[in-house]
Amino acid sequence: MDAARLAVQALITGGVRQVVLAPGSRSAPMSYALAEAEAVGLLRLQVRIDERVAGFTALGLALGSGGPAAVLTTSGTAVGNLLPAVMEANHAAVPLLVLSADRPEELRGTGANQTTVQLDIFGDHVRFATDVAAGTDPTTAIGTALSAAQGRLPGTPAGPVQLNLAFRDPLTPALNGSGWELPVYEDSVESNTADADTREANTAETDTAGAAQSAERVATAPQTVEPAPVRTGNSRRSVVVAGHGAGASAEIFARSLGLPLLAEPSSNARYGPNAIGPYRLLLEYFGAGSPQPIERVVVFGRPTLSRPVAALLARADLERALYLPRKVAWFEPGRRPELVLTDWDELIAFAGHGPADWLESWQIAALGAEAALDEVLTQPGPLTGLHLARAVWAQTRGNLMLGSSNPVRDVDLAGRPKPHPVPGRDTVRVFANRGLAGIDGTVSTGGGIALADGASTRVLLGDLTLLHDAGGLLLGTGEPEPDLQLVVLNDSGGGIFTTLEHGILAGRPRYAAVVERLFGTPHSVDLAALAAGYGVVHRSVGTTAELTAALAEPFRGRSVLEVPAGREGLRALHERVRQAVDQRVTRVLP
Numbered sequence: 001m002d003a004a005r006l007a008v009q010a011l012i013t014g015g016v017r018q019v020v021l022a023p024g025s026r027s028a029p030m031s032y033a034l035a036e037a038e039a040v041g042l043l044r045l046q047v048r049i050d051e052r053v054a055g056f057t058a059l060g061l062a063l064g065s066g067g068p069a070a071v072l073t074t075s076g077t078a079v080g081n082l083l084p085a086v087m088e089a090n091h092a093a094v095p096l097l098v099l100s101a102d103r104p105e106e107l108r109g110t111g112a113n114q115t116t117v118q119l120d121i122f123g124d125h126v127r128f129a130t131d132v133a134a135g136t137d138p139t140t141a142i143g144t145a146l147s148a149a150q151g152r153l154p155g156t157p158a159g160p161v162q163l164n165l166a167f168r169d170p171l172t173p174a175l176n177g178s179g180w181e182l183p184v185y186e187d188s189v190e191s192n193t194a195d196a197d198t199r200e201a202n203t204a205e206t207d208t209a210g211a212a213q214s215a216e217r218v219a220t221a222p223q224t225v226e227p228a229p230v231r232t233g234n235s236r237r238s239v240v241v242a243g244h245g246a247g248a249s250a251e252i253f254a255r256s257l258g259l260p261l262l263a264e265p266s267s268n269a270r271y272g273p274n275a276i277g278p279y280r281l282l283l284e285y286f287g288a289g290s291p292q293p294i295e296r297v298v299v300f301g302r303p304t305l306s307r308p309v310a311a312l313l314a315r316a317d318l319e320r321a322l323y324l325p326r327k328v329a330w331f332e333p334g335r336r337p338e339l340v341l342t343d344w345d346e347l348i349a350f351a352g353h354g355p356a357d358w359l360e361s362w363q364i365a366a367l368g369a370e371a372a373l374d375e376v377l378t379q380p381g382p383l384t385g386l387h388l389a390r391a392v393w394a395q396t397r398g399n400l401m402l403g404s405s406n407p408v409r410d411v412d413l414a415g416r417p418k419p420h421p422v423p424g425r426d427t428v429r430v431f432a433n434r435g436l437a438g439i440d441g442t443v444s445t446g447g448g449i450a451l452a453d454g455a456s457t458r459v460l461l462g463d464l465t466l467l468h469d470a471g472g473l474l475l476g477t478g479e480p481e482p483d484l485q486l487v488v489l490n491d492s493g494g495g496i497f498t499t500l501e502h503g504i505l506a507g508r509p510r511y512a513a514v515v516e517r518l519f520g521t522p523h524s525v526d527l528a529a530l531a532a533g534y535g536v537v538h539r540s541v542g543t544t545a546e547l548t549a550a551l552a553e554p555f556r557g558r559s560v561l562e563v564p565a566g567r568e569g570l571r572a573l574h575e576r577v578r579q580a581v582d583q584r585v586t587r588v589l590p
Helices: 002-013 028-039 051-065 083-092 139-149 182-203 208-212 248-257 307-313 344-351 358-377 385-395 406-414 442-453 463-468 501-506 509-520 527-533 544-552 570-588
Strands: 018-021 044-047 069-073 096-102 128-132 161-166 238-242 261-263 296-300 319-323 339-341 398-402 428-431 457-462 484-490 537-540 558-564
Touching: 002 028, 002 139, 002 161, 018 028, 018 051, 018 442, 028 044, 028 069, 028 096, 044 051, 044 442, 051 069, 051 083, 051 096, 051 428, 051 442, 083 096, 096 139, 128 139, 139 161, 238 248, 238 307, 248 261, 248 296, 248 344, 296 307, 296 344, 319 344, 339 344, 358 385, 358 406, 358 570, 385 406, 385 457, 385 484, 385 544, 385 570, 398 406, 398 442, 406 457, 428 442, 442 457, 442 463, 442 484, 457 463, 463 484, 463 527, 501 509, 527 537, 527 558, 544 558
Parallel strands: 018 044, 018 069, 069 096, 096 161, 128 161, 238 261, 238 296, 296 319, 319 339, 398 428, 398 457, 457 484, 484 558, 537 558
Antiparallel strands: none
16 A cells, blocks of 8 residues: 555656546555545546546546546456557557556466566557566656656657556555545645646647747747748748648648648648648649649648548659657658658748649639538438538537547548637537547547546547447446537448448449448447446437537537438448539639
8 A cells, every 4th residue: 555655646746637447456555545645636536347448538538638647457458458548549649657556576477366467568559668566666667657658758759658566465455544644745736736737738739839930920829810921932832731630830830821721620720711621622633734733742740531642642743741840659760751840940941832823722622612512411311421520510619529430531521621719719629549540449538538628528420439439338326427429420330431442342242242241340239228228318310400409509418419321322422522522623723
C-alpha cells in the first residue's frame, strides 16, 4: 500500500487527473490508493470490467482533456487486452499511461497463477516501459514515464507508456491504517491546476508556435481575426491538404495565401471561405493537363481518407511539402516523399500565394458540387450514409466523434464546410481514431471524450462499429454516465466494401454470395433490444424530417439514434453523385 500511494501521488503530481480501472486482485493496492485519492477530489476514477473497453475509455479521456490519462489492470491476459488502445495511442501520439500490476520477481517463471512476461508486451508501440519492483518507490519511474508520454523527451513524440508495477501480499490496506493523508497533497493540487492550464495550451493542435514565426504577417489568434494576405513574390497554384490533427494553422495558412483548403473532418480546420467541401470529387478538374493544374501541395496533419488525395500526394511530378513543427509518430523519417519543413516562413516561400483566379475557380467548382449533392440527396428515397453525414455535420455542436470506415468518409464528402467558429458559441471539436483507423473501441473512446470535459458528445458510427464495441455500453451501477449520443447507420453489415472493388465482384453471380458473407458480414441484431439490455435509450428515425428533428433535440445521458438503411444501392448512389458533380462543374469551369 505504501508503494501504491507513492505511485498515485506521483501520478497526481505529474498532472494525471483521469484514471480508468479494470478490477482485479493483483492491482488491488493501486485500486485502494486511487479510491482514497478520488475521495478527497484529487482525481476522477472510472471503473470498467472489460480491459479493452477500459483502454479505449482512457484513450478518450486523454483526447478529450488534452492531458495524460491512465488505465490500470491486474496481471495476465488483462494486460494484453489493452494492445488495441495502445496501438492507436502510439500512432495518434496520445499520452496514455498503462499501469499493469504484476507478481513480484520471486513468483515469475514459477507457474504462479495469472503470471506471464508483461514488461515490453507492447513492444515498439510504447515510448517507455519499465518494471517497478515490489516494495520500491515508483516516483522516479512515473516521472520519466509521464515525460515520455507527453513528448518531453528529446526527439520523442507523445504517446503511450507502460509502468509494470509489482506488488506483494498483503494487497489491502491495514485495518488500522490511517489511509490517505491529504496535507501531503495540498501543494500538488495547486500546482497541477496550473499544469493543466499549461498542458492544454501546449497540446492544442494548432501549431501556433510555428505560426508565431510569421505573426507580423499572419494573425494566429483569435481565429475570427482576418489574417493579412501574404504576397510572397511567387504566384503558384498550390493547394493545402489538412489531414487528421492539422488544426487551425492549416486554415490560417490557406486563407493568408489565398489557397484552396482541402480539409478532412478530423483536421479541425474544415471551416472558413477557403475550405472546399467535396474536394475529392474536384481534384480531377485541376489535374495534369487541365487548364489550371495543381503545381504544389502543402500538407498539414495526416491525410488518410480518400484515394484521390493519396493519388495526389503520390504524384512525382508535383512538388509536395509536409509541415512538421514537432516530431510525430505516424511515419518513419525518410519513408514519405514530401519535403519535410519545420519552419513557417520556409513553408510560405514553398507554397507561394495563389494566382488571382485560383481560389475563385475552386470555390466556383465547390458551389457546383454542393448543388449537385443537394440535387441527389433531395430526390425521393430512403436515408443513406450521405444524408446522415450531411445532417450530423450541420447540426452538431460540442464534441463530435466520427467512426472509421464509411461514416468519416461520408462526412468528408457531404459535410459542408462551416463558417469561422466563434469561440464559446456554436463550436464543435471533431475526434476520430485515425491513428490506425480501426472500428474497435469507438463507443468507449466517445464515452471517455464525453467524461473528460462533461460536454455533450455525439458519435456517428456504423452498426458493425457499435457491435464491435457493444461492451462499451456497460456501466456499473453508480458509475458516472456520459452525455453520449450514438447515431448509428444500420445497414446490417459492412457498407464500405460496396464502394470498393469488392462491389464490382458482388454484381457477378460467381462472387455475389462470397462477397456478401466475407465483406458484407450481414447480421440481424436488434439494436433496440441491445440498447435496452444495457439500459440505454433507443430511438429509430426513417425520414429526413424525423432525422432533422431528432438531431436538434438536446440529449442527456446515453442514447442510441438508429437510422436504418440498405447497402444495395450504395455504389449506384455514389456514381449518381459523381455524375451530377461532373455535369455541374464542367459547365462552370473553363
